[in-house]
Amino acid sequence: MKHLLLVCWLCCACLQGFAEDGSRLWLRADATAKAVVTANKKSPTINIAIQELQTQWQGNAVKLNIQNANKNKALNDAYTIAGDAKTGVSISAFSDRGLLYGAYHLLRLQQTKRLVYPLNIQESPKYNLRILNHWDNLDGTVERGYAGRSIWKWDELPAVISPRYKEYARANASIGINAAVVNNVNASPQILRTEMLAKVKVVADILRPYGIRVFLSVNFSSPTILSGLPTSDPLDAAVQQWWRNKANEIYKLIPDFGGFLVKANSEGQPGPQDFGRTHAQGANMLADALKTHKGIVMWRAFVYSPSNDDRAGQAYMEFVPLDGQFRDNVIIQVKNGPIDFQPREPFSPLFGAMKKTDVMAEVQITQEYLGHANHLAFLAPMWEEFLNSDTYSNGKNSLVAGTITAMSGVANIGDETNWNGHHFAQANWYAFGRLAWNPQLRADEIADEWLRQTFSQDADFVEPVKKMMLQSWDAVVHYMMPLGLHHIFAVGHHYGPEPWGVIPGGRPDWQPWYFHNADTLGVGFDRTAAGSNAVSQYFVPLRQTFNDINTCPENLLLWFHHAPWNHAMHNGRSLWQELCYQYDEGVQQVREFQKVWDQQAAAIDAERFEHVQSRLKIQSRDAVWWKDACLLYFQEFARQPIPYDIERPVHNLEDLKRVKLEISNHENAKR
Numbered sequence: 097m098k099h100l101l102l103v104c105w106l107c108c109a110c111l112q113g114f115a116e117d118g119s120r121l122w123l124r125a126d127a128t129a130k131a132v133v134t135a136n137k138k139s140p141t142i143n144i145a146i147q148e149l150q151t152q153w154q155g156n157a158v159k160l161n162i163q164n165a166n167k168n169k170a171l172n173d174a175y176t177i178a179g180d181a182k183t184g185v186s187i188s189a190f191s192d193r194g195l196l197y198g199a200y201h202l203l204r205l206q207q208t209k210r211l212v213y214p215l216n217i218q219e220s221p222k223y224n225l226r227i228l229n230h231w232d233n234l235d236g237t238v239e240r241g242y243a244g245r246s247i248w249k250w251d252e253l254p255a256v257i258s259p260r261y262k263e264y265a266r267a268n269a270s271i272g273i274n275a276a277v278v279n280n281v282n283a284s285p286q287i288l289r290t291e292m293l294a295k296v297k298v299v300a301d302i303l304r305p306y307g308i309r310v311f312l313s314v315n316f317s318s319p320t321i322l323s324g325l326p327t328s329d330p331l332d333a334a335v336q337q338w339w340r341n342k343a344n345e346i347y348k349l350i351p352d353f354g355g356f357l358v359k360a361n362s363e364g365q366p367g368p369q370d371f372g373r374t375h376a377q378g379a380n381m382l383a384d385a386l387k388t389h390k391g392i393v394m395w396r397a398f399v400y401s402p403s404n405d406d407r408a409g410q411a412y413m414e415f416v417p418l419d420g421q422f423r424d425n426v427i428i429q430v431k432n433g434p435i436d437f438q439p440r441e442p443f444s445p446l447f448g449a450m451k452k453t454d455v456m457a458e459v460q461i462t463q464e465y466l467g468h469a470n471h472l473a474f475l476a477p478m479w480e481e482f483l484n485s486d487t488y489s490n491g492k493n494s495l496v497a498g499t500i501t502a503m504s505g506v507a508n509i510g511d512e513t514n515w516n517g518h519h520f521a522q523a524n525w526y527a528f529g530r531l532a533w534n535p536q537l538r539a540d541e542i543a544d545e546w547l548r549q550t551f552s553q554d555a556d557f558v559e560p561v562k563k564m565m566l567q568s569w570d571a572v573v574h575y576m577m578p579l580g581l582h583h584i585f586a587v588g589h590h591y592g593p594e595p596w597g598v599i600p601g602g603r604p605d606w607q608p609w610y611f612h613n614a615d616t617l618g619v620g621f622d623r624t625a626a627g628s629n630a631v632s633q634y635f636v637p638l639r640q641t642f643n644d645i646n647t648c649p650e651n652l653l654l655w656f657h658h659a660p661w662n663h664a665m666h667n668g669r670s671l672w673q674e675l676c677y678q679y680d681e682g683v684q685q686v687r688e689f690q691k692v693w694d695q696q697a698a699a700i701d702a703e704r705f706e707h708v709q710s711r712l713k714i715q716s717r718d719a720v721w722w723k724d725a726c727l728l729y730f731q732e733f734a735r736q737p738i739p740y741d742i743e744r745p746v747h748n749l750e751d752l753k754r755v756k757l758e759i760s761n762h763e764n765a766k767r
């Protein structure tokens with residue numbers, strides 16, 4: 097009897113929508129409306145738009161209107177929304193996808209209570225390609241994934257189709273993401289086997305009506321590994337034919353296949369340089385195979401060869417000389433910073449430097465270097481700073497956002513119920529889509545609309561929590577790597593601090609000391625003209641600004657300078673003191689977040705409240721761990737006391753050095 101009662105109670109709870117497990121993401125509108133929706137064309141994509149509006153739109157009739165267009169415009173995702181409360185609303189677009197995006201826009205306005213009549217909205221995405229890069233392996237593990245296993249169930253496909261594929265597609269479409277690379281850049285050649293392609297086809301068919309095209313990461317040596325060709329040299333006729341055949345095979349199955357993403361000659365991956373060829377020769381060979389099908393190659397610039405050159409400068413050195421040599425269906429994919437998705441980096445000097453080549457940005461949504469799925473770090477402020485950085489590549493106001501033609505984000509999605517591990521990590525997926533559509537959106541606008549859709553409309557909740565989100569990236573930078581410090585992570589898993597870390601026999605630029613260079617004189621990487629001269633890769637006046645210790649932005653000081661411990665900061669403190677205060681500031685910020693969050697218990701559901709609360713506790717403890725580890729370690733070089741008005745360390749350095757985290761899973765041991 098007792099059990100029966102419990103079951104009944106649980107069923108009621110579910111029916112009433114009490115299961116607040118985060119699975120609905122930001123798409124939480126009631127689907128009980130009965131709106132009248134008409135369209136002047138039918139298609140699977142338009143049918144989705146109709147269905148979404150019919151069930152969620154609470155206003156008067158909606159008309160969906162496809163406008164006749166020439167070929168170019170038909171590819172465009174732009175749309176307009178017009179109308180008023182009385183006569184109803186019309187959404188017009190040149191493409192089916194445009195109508196779908198218009199429908200989601202209208203519903204977003206309704207959900208965030210931002211409907212202001214008469215409606216007169218014109219939207220057009222800044223970039224035509226807005227793509228997620230999944231680092232998912234074929235065995236179901238996810239490289240740098242912190243939300244469970246891969247959502248792609250290759251072992252079940254093509255027979256079993258997870259309902260999550262459609263939910264994933266819908267979530268992406270609702271924020272304008274229109275493409276996905278479904279497998280890891282460290283690509284298994286097996287993805288191109290015929291049996292695998294049959295599985296990929298099933299996924300592509302499900303994503304297509306939502307306007308999402310599928311891409312694959314490919315291994316450059318696939319011809320040799322899969323078919324036993326004696327070489328994978330891009331200038332070899334048999335190799336070229338192999339790729340043409342493979343492309344033909346793929347397009348027969350997936351007519352709108354997007355193309356390939358390639359990590360070549362990087363961190364042990366094969367590439368054209370293995371055969372004495374350049375990145376351009378490698379990329380062009382693949383581009384030629386895809387050209388007749390209108391496919392593209394996204395060729396990654398994340399390269400650093402085993403040389404003594406400063407790792408921060410290597411991508412630029414390899415790629416700028418090749419500018420002008422790439423086919424027009426090649427895009428160079430460049431990480432936002434010159435090293436590797438660190439908590440804060442300057443923008444990569446490659447942005448704006450390749451005048452004759454399309455360049456796309458790659459940001460990391462998954463929090464490899466920002467506390468995995470334990471830390472609350474809203475990344476829109478970081479991406480806002482990045483996109484709005486002035487490269488000066490074409491005079492003043494040559495913002496990064498204007499130098500790129502597409503945006504990609506390394507996905508933070510897994511098969512956990514809430515998709516992303518931390519409920520607030522959903523906001524990063526959301527923010528990526530919104531910024532890839534419109535890089536001029538401000539982080540606070542994005543946080544606001546995400547919170548209103550995901551949690552609550554109540555200003556007493558939205559305002560303080562939004563403030564917390566907007567400070568969260570800054571907080572992580574403070575307690576992990578302030579003032580331009582970088583890559584002092586624990587070797588391998590990149591979660592905790594290990595500025596003392598040593599990888600026996602590892603390359604110098606895998607060792608934390610390579611990056612912080614602490615000695616009794618000072619700390620930081622000298623990238624000035626007197627050091628590695630990486631500053632010279634930036635346009636005037638940035639190279640002078642960064643080169644001069646007095647004009648270099650202080651939040652990047654130790655990125656560009658080996659600064660003396662007593663260097664005078666703008667606020668009058670010494671560098672050592674400022675370092676201490678900033679680490680402490682990070683800890684205090686997270687403690688504030690806990691206070692803000694704990695006051696929200698009554699404002700939202702208990703499930704999500706408690707989940708976030710428990711993660712903030714971990715984050716708070718980790719912040720102290722980071723602060724103590726870094727300050728106690730650097731103090732051995734600075735040989736000065738930690739200012740007495742900040743919290744004293746609660747750990748011993750020797751104990752912290754013994755911490756060995758067990759990060760189970762698929763993490764590889766690479767830095």
Ligand code: BDP
Nearest residue numbers: 239240281282359398436767
């Ligand atoms: C680094 C990751 C590594 C990736 C690599 C990449 O640690 O797992 O394979 O980037 O982007 O950030 O290729």
